[in-house]
Amino acid sequence: MSSIKNVLYFQSALGVLANMFLLFFYIFIFLGHRPKPMDLISCQLNFVHIMMLLTAGDIWIADLFESLNIENDFKCKATFYINRVMRGLSICITCHLSMVQAVTISPTNSMLAKFKHTLKKYIIYVFFYFWLFNLSFSSNQIFSAGAYINVSVTNQIKVSKYCSHFPMNNIRDLILLVTTLRDVFLVGVMLTxxxxxxxxxxRHQRQCKHLHSTRHLRASPEKRATKTILLLVVFFVFMYWVDFFISSTSILLGRYDPVILTVQKFVMNAYPTITPLVQISSDHRICQQVFLKGTIFFFF
Structure with a gap:
């Protein structure tokens, strides 16, 4: 199990470093230029993914709490709550990212074209709503998670070395239903x-073939960004359903098998780890800045 935990540490460390790199890159863009809506959304997504990776399972923050000798019950509630809020924000912001890009590339004669000028105006309000919604509807984790007690009559489901889920009541069942409906709705919007x-x-590809030779075609920045977002959305939807299947199986079995739990942690961390790497490789501004700084450093 130690080797598996080392893999999870490496995965989370890689994801945190890549997301921090992008987060600082977007902050420098905001300080020097007028930020684009896509930059604001990506910056928010990178921050959320950093927090997701730091609160995943018994990694990072959980180990920090243990070293500070903080009570296990508080550690469990805090890590579970923060992680669930960040997971909810991740799906909301990814959906928002796909919607904004769909509006951005829509033709001028389409119904979506009229929303292009209002995207930046209301983007801060959208972020505020996302945070408020997820902070509210993830509050059930404060009550459903707690320190593991080695007593069988509680019907608790052990999910880590120190933490477990306790039986749900009607209110928490309702909150779980609402969050599940939220996820299904947002996944449907992303697919649409x-x-x-x-x-x-x-359609754009077919039009270009009629006007130019395929050999001389070059992808525009909007087209590259669209392909990147499509890749991220497809990957997110796939990882979401894999995670959903693993969670549902564990709930039906009434327990979390250590192997299944480890696989679930790896799946949960896959999207926040892969996302910044895809963004870095597809954003030409990052490549230009790295090449420019490298060139200056080489000469001086």
């Missing part, structure tokens, strides 16, 4: 916007 963007790209 992704299909729309694929159609737009396909």
């Amino acid at each position: 916007t992704s299909t729309y963007m694929v159609i737009i790209l396909f």
